[in-house]
Amino acid sequence: MAGPEHSCGVVGITADFDVASALHTALMIIQHRGQESAGISVFNGSSIETVKGNGLVNVALDKDDLKDLNGHVGVGHVRYSTTGSKSIANAQPLTVTTNFGPVAVAHNGDITNFSELKEKYMKEGWAFLTDSDSELVIKLLGKYMNQYNDPVKAIRGIMGELDGSYSLTILIQDRLFAIRDPYGFRPLCLGRIDGGYIAVSESAAIDALRGEIVRDIEPGEICEITKDTFKIYPAPGQHPRAFCMFEWVYFARPDSILDGREVYDVRRKIGEILARECPADVDLVMPVPDSGRAHAIGYSCATGIPYEEGFMKNRFADRTFIMPDQKQREFAVSMKMNPIKSTVNGKRIMIVDDSIVRGTTLKKLVAMLRKAGAKEVHVRIGSPPIIAPCYYGVDMKSRDQFIASTHSVDEIREIIGADSLGYISIEGLIEAIGFKENDLCLACVNGKYPTHIKGEVHRFQSTLKQDFQ
Ligand code: AMP
Numbered sequence: 001m002a003g004p005e006h007s008c009g010v011v012g013i014t015a016d017f018d019v020a021s022a023l024h025t026a027l028m029i030i031q032h033r034g035q036e037s038a039g040i041s042v043f044n045g046s047s048i049e050t051v052k053g054n055g056l057v058n059v060a061l062d063k064d065d066l067k068d069l070n071g072h073v074g075v076g077h078v079r080y081s082t083t084g085s086k087s088i089a090n091a092q093p094l095t096v097t098t099n100f101g102p103v104a105v106a107h108n109g110d111i112t113n114f115s116e117l118k119e120k121y122m123k124e125g126w127a128f129l130t131d132s133d134s135e136l137v138i139k140l141l142g143k144y145m146n147q148y149n150d151p152v153k154a155i156r157g158i159m160g161e162l163d164g165s166y167s168l169t170i171l172i173q174d175r176l177f178a179i180r181d182p183y184g185f186r187p188l189c190l191g192r193i194d195g196g197y198i199a200v201s202e203s204a205a206i207d208a209l210r211g212e213i214v215r216d217i218e219p220g221e222i223c224e225i226t227k228d229t230f231k232i233y234p235a236p237g238q239h240p241r242a243f244c245m246f247e248w249v250y251f252a253r254p255d256s257i258l259d260g261r262e263v264y265d266v267r268r269k270i271g272e273i274l275a276r277e278c279p280a281d282v283d284l285v286m287p288v289p290d291s292g293r294a295h296a297i298g299y300s301c302a303t304g305i306p307y308e309e310g311f312m313k314n315r316f317a318d319r320t321f322i323m324p325d326q327k328q329r330e331f332a333v334s335m336k337m338n339p340i341k342s343t344v345n346g347k348r349i350m351i352v353d354d355s356i357v358r359g360t361t362l363k364k365l366v367a368m369l370r371k372a373g374a375k376e377v378h379v380r381i382g383s384p385p386i387i388a389p390c391y392y393g394v395d396m397k398s399r400d401q402f403i404a405s406t407h408s409v410d411e412i413r414e415i416i417g418a419d420s421l422g423y424i425s426i427e428g429l430i431e432a433i434g435f436k437e438n439d440l441c442l443a444c445v446n447g448k449y450p451t452h453i454k455g456e457v458h459r460f461q462s463t464l465k466q467d468f469q
Contacts, residue, residue, distance in 0.1 A: 007080040007251065007393040008092070009033030010106040010188070011205060012169030013073070014176045014227045015196025018042075020069035023076040026198065026205040027057045032253060033108070033201060034078035035319070037091035040066070041104035042074035043174045048102040052077075052091045060091075072196075072227065073176050075169040077106035080395065090132045093171075098142045100149065101173035105141070107134040108186045108201055109165030110393045112453060117161060137168065145172070152233050155179055155222050163451055165244075165392035167217075169199055176225045182235055183242035183450055184219030185392045185441055187258040196227040202256035216259050242441035242450035246394050248433055249383045250354040254294050261434055264294050269432035270382040270424055271298020271352065278422025279303070280350055280378045286310035286343070288353035288365060295382040296352035305350065310343040311365070321395070326360065333364040345373035355383045356412065356423075357396060359403040363416040370417070379418040384426045384445040385409065391453050396444060 009030035013019040023040045038060040039052025049069050053060035057078060077092035093104040111117070111133035118128060118136060128135055137158060144157030151172050165185035170177045178199030180188045191198045191206030191213050198206060203213050217223050220235025244251075247258055254264035274295065284306045287296035290313065300307035313336060320332040349369055356362055366377045385404030390396045399405050403412055413421035426445055430437050438459075443449045448459035 007033065007395055008106075008108040009078040009201040010075070010108045010167055010169045011077075011198065011200040012075040012106070012171070012176045012178055012225065013193070013196060013198045014225050015072055015193065016227050017072065017195055018070050019072060019074045019196070020066045022193070022198070022209055023074050024057065024061055024066060025208055026200055027061070027076045027078050029205040029208045029253075030078055030200065030202050031057055033251070034080040037079040037088065038077065039091050039093050039106075040069060040074060040076040041093040041095055041106075041171060042069040042071035043102070043171055044069075044071040047097075048095050048104050048171060050093060050095050050104065052088070052093070054088055054091065073171065073174055075104050075106045075171050075176070087130070089130045092134055094132070094134050094138050096138055096142065098145060100145050102171075103138060103141060103173075104171040105134055105138045106169045107137055108167045108188075108393065109181065110391055111136065111162050111166065112164030112391050112451060113162070114164075137162070137166070141170070141172075151175060151177065152222055152224070156233075156236070159220075159222075167201060178217050178223045178225060180217045180219055180221055182220035182239045183441070184259070185242055185244050185450075187243075187247055187252065187256075188217040189258075190214045190217055190223060190225070190230060197225045197230055199223060199225060202252055202258070204253045204256045207255070213257065240450065241435075241439040243433075243435060243439060244392060244394070244441050245429060245433060246355075246383070246390070246444065249429070250291060251394065259435075266432050266434070267294030267354075267382065268298035268301070270429065271295040271300070272302040273428040273432055274352070274380045274382065274422065274424050275299045275302035277425055277428055278380055278420075280380075280420055280422075282348040282350040282376065282378055284308045284310070284343070284347055285350045285352060288351060288361065289313040289337075291355075292351070292353035292382065295354060295380075299350065299352055299380060308343045310340055310349065310351070310369070311337045312340060313337055320361065321357070326358075329358075329360045330364055333361055334368070337365060337368065339368050339372040341372050344369055346375055348376040348378070349374045350378045350380060352380045352382065354381070355386055356381055356403060356416075357386055358401055359412060359416055362418070366417045376419045377417075378420045379413070379416065379422070381421070381423045384423050384429060385412075386444050388444050388447040388456075390444050391449065391456075392441060392443075394444070
């Protein structure tokens with residue numbers, strides 16, 4: 001399995017002006033995809049210059065340092081924060097010098113056969129400096145460039161070796177490529193900006209640069225981008241797709257359009273479908289800010305039950321999800337949220353969030369609402385119960401983390417202290433996103449994985465045994 005997780009954000013820009021500042025803007029817009037580190041690499045005519053650091057984009061990338069990054073083509077990266085992998089050595093873009101020029105790679109995703117490939121190439125004498133699968137990508141690129149002396153053939157070569165999820169922006173000397181794995185787990189889209197082109201994880205960054213969305217990079221495509229045009233090298237064959245449902249449910253920005261589906265619109269539909277599937281007699285609907293907001297609006301619009309903001313969120317509080325122990329996580333939720341008493345007191349409340357993982361957030365929030373005088377607290381969730389780990393880049397790695405893998409819905413209701421608890425069904429979620437079931441990765445909610453993962457069920461086969469025969 002992969003080393004550190006890469007639920008990150010990537011960008012590449014080529015234009016008729018110095019791109020460092022535009023890359024910085026794009027990274028600010030996709031900051032939610034990664035807060036641990038940020039980096040920018042620019043080709044300056046002879047070499048690739050890189051600035052990267054730990055922390056949020058504004059902290060990691062000093063504006064003065066960016067002034068020295070002169071060049072019309074570059075790539076950028078924000079890295080997701082997970083416990084235990086905070087080394088700056090893992091910050092991206094990764095750069096190397098090769099006999100065909102300098103190379104920089106920014107990667108979003110998890111390479112699921114990383115360990116096997118690393119072992120195979122270590123036996124051949126390769127040395128690795130980091131525990132990052134992106135280093136493997138860059139080394140493989142070097143190997144195939146030597147073999148083919150042609151970037152597109154070389155990228156196809158690495159795509160033939162890698163399993164799992166990867167959306168990549170790659171700079172090979174002055175040539176910029178955007179690549180999406182054959183399943184399309186993680187998003188990647190192409191935009192036209194004034195004087196050039198951009199490839200980026202989420203379309204909201206194209207808006208911020210006052211550009212236009214051109215198209216999504218389709219699963220398995222290699223897209224070469226110049227300041228004037230772009231060229232698509234299609235996937236060699238037909239392949240089932242596996243767009244990650246969690247991008248729409250939680251991860252991406254509401255104003256981004258992923259594979260033709262606006263995130264906000266999908267979340268509203270989730271709320272509407274939840275209203276149909278799990279009705280309740282309540283006085284008001286309120287979101288867990290900010291993650292449940294659009295879902296709650298959908299619920300309220302579909303039912304006519306008034307929508308209210310019932311929690312004040314401290315936007316400067318630390319992230320609770322990644323804290324190492326339960327006590328810290330619970331304390332952090334109270335630091336982060338506080339109920340608005342006049343909204344809550346004496347009311348029958350429906351509270352809506354996108355997902356339950358361990359149950360920490362909702363247990364705490366339900367208790368706070370009761371303390372603030374709520375008469376009843378009903379909970380609705382915009383994803384089906386999360387029961388299985390993600391191997392493709394979302395920080396949900398082990399089964400024992402998921403309350404729903406060991407408890408029934410009614411037991412979870414009891415644990416979080418709610419009067420009722422309702423999750424959207426898998427069918428309802430598929431309807432809200434608007435793709436066919438087989439075009440989505442639903443592994444975290446149905447345990448069926450789109451690609452072969454040792455010890456897990458492959459989604460096109462019904463039993464594990466079959467998979468290993
Ligand atoms: P929990 O408190 O463990 O049940 O986690 C659920 C809360 O964390 C919800 O409010 C989600 O919006 C948020 N969440 C879900 N998945 C993730 C993730 N992979 N990383 C960070 N936050 C998440």
